[in-house]
Amino acid sequence: MAKRGFMGGAALSLAGLCAAGVLAGAGPAAAEIAGNRIKLGVLTDMSGFAADSTGTGSLVAAQLAAEDFAKELPGVTIEVVVGDHQNKPDLGSSIARQWLDQDHVNAILDVPFSSVALAVNEVARGSKAMMVASGPGTTELTGPKCSPNTVQWTYDTWALANGTARAVVGQGGKSWYFLTADYAFGHALERDAGAVVTSAGGTVLGNVRHPPNASDFSSFLLQAQASRAQIIGLANAVGDTINSVKQAVEFGVTGGDQQKLAALLMQLTDVNAVGLQAAQGLYLTEAFYWDLTDGTRAFADRFAARMKGRRPTGNQAGVYSGALHYLKAVKAAGTTDASVVAGAMRDLPIDDALFGKGVVRVDGRAVHDMHFFQVKTPAESKGEWDYYTHLKTIPAAEAFRPLDQGNCPLVKKS
Template identity: 90%
Template sequence: MTKRGFLGTSALCAAVLLTGMAPASAEIAGKRIKLGVLTDMSGFAADSTGAGSVVAAQLAAEDFAKELPGVTIEVVLGDHQNKPDLGSSIARQWLDQENVNVILDVPFSSVALAVNEVTRGSKAMFVASGPGTTELTGPKCSANTVQWTYDTYALSNGTARAVVGEGGKSWYFLTADYAFGHALEKDASAVVAATGGTVLGSVRHPPNASDFSSFLLQAQASKAQIIGLANAVGDTINSVKQAVEFGVTSGGQQKLAALLMQLTDVNAVGLQSAQGLYLTEAFYWDLNDGTRAFADRFAAKMKGRRPTGNQAGVYSGALHYLKAVKAANSTDAAAVAGAMRDLPIDDALFGKGNVRVDGRAVHDMHFFQVKKPSESKAEWDYYTHVKTIPAAEAFRPLDQGNCPLVKKS
């Protein structure tokens, strides 16, 4: 399934239509629920979100259709092309003209913050599995928004704390020079210092850089045990590849810790270059029987590809949203938001958890190390599970985010 072929030439298209076969029993307006997957179909995050996020939403709709007899569940998609103005425009059209009830995914924090404002105070929910900014559960929090998969605090806290605990005491950061990269570095630096480590310095690179040689040489010269990669997608892939090419990690004195890296990024880098890399994820397809079963269904629709954490987050978030719709007997955001916070999270992909008043979905996170090529037994067999980070420890404490909703609670 090619990215362009899946989307076609339209910015929006119906992806799936499912209707329960039993007589209608719900009072949902129009007996229809419309899930809008707003994603990146051809840019830097297309592999980790994109067509796979649409498939994940389809699987959630398929699994829950029998729970809402007589109600049609429809999935539509939009390609925001990583542009906040286009993302907000599609979101506004969906809410004003297309009667979309929930917007899912939305990789890239700048786009997600724009969509967050469109849905604020509306009758639609925003379940964000793609963005990492903690602003969504901090000063910019909204009663209509739930942030599902991860955020910069969870990623930085998980990796930095675990790596320092494993003996990686001295750090140097290679940081993408925009708000997301700065947040990763800031959060990780605070954890390193709090757990007895030392930050020896940092260097910032422009986003979408092609040549990391000078930045990597500065990191190498620092003699830090750990080079923390505070970047994402293409920048992370290129910095890992070039670190190997320049022999930065070949002596065994320095190791890489990626503060945001997903399965598809490791696949792009290859195990030969990525081996030994530390990372934190909310989901891994080979973690247990439940994740493997979902991954098999996903792979059947995605030509063998395994789901990323973001794509699994679309499924888990959409499923929880649908459970809340059923509980509230309504698609009105005020009712559904309350039900999403009241209902416990409990599914095969993310396990048990809850949605806090600030909109943060709280669940376990996991610390992994990328396998050596000799340790991998099959395609997509990339991670060794090192430890589980309990939900209570994984995310920023509720009273530290400055979310206005918390003050009112």
């Protein structure tokens, strides 16, 4: 069992929930792993607006990865600790700094909220620890702010915008109006989706921006309705997306042959919070859905057994997949030193039951298939968490921003 870490106002080291894989018999790959111990730190939102899609579920996902890989590293203890960054960049970087300087954390996982991730990215840069980021969406992590120590796993704004906007335009939704959260993440979603819409032959009729964590969307939705755009693109997240969808139905903006909503970032827990009656018909792009394959269903059953029946989100599945790939790289490298492990993560192919096959590029982008879904009607759903109809798979080669377009300093210019 892992020892309890510090619990000062923000950081919470849940020792009772930690996964410690202790193995018998030392193997050659473990010879250079300091103290025969690997420590994974899940830096996440345990209590705020992203807690449903990350939070405790991300911790459980990391535990499952540690347990699953335990037999591969004989003689090594894999410990999982957690910190609550409360969606504050200064707090996130403070926890990360203590983890790296004092607590000997080898890899920082999850890190939802882009501003927090960018701050932690700088703390990890040049250290002996990796950051494997499942939670943030900013493309800066694989663009101008790319770092040899950082891998971005699950999604980013380019992939979400490219997947949803291109597919919706292809289905005839050619005129768009954006309802956008007025901060960097929302602006990036709108920018990336708008570029895809116009390149695919569609038209952007305008936008309206709302403050983060808004409660009343009536005026914003009425402006979107007045545009007469076929598609209202929701360039926001979690609570803002949930409230946008609910109020769009309440105000009669959507339904029947009226305007349709395209959620540029929506996860399973968001659909659950909205309810199928309001969310039905929504288009969205995800990296993972629990009911896609036998492998995803098996993982979801194990996850649900520890999460009171809840099914994993894409972010939580990304924590598992990213942690597993990190541990494979540590085994291959024979060390936890990020300067070596980072290369091993890029050399080893991604291959697991949740995300399938893929690669980690030199810019730190984990490249894998993405999936385009439509939310089911209540009549189509067979029960709780049965929310998506799979419309198409977006191949890995098409799903993410091309390597030469991100302006990452690690990418050599030809």
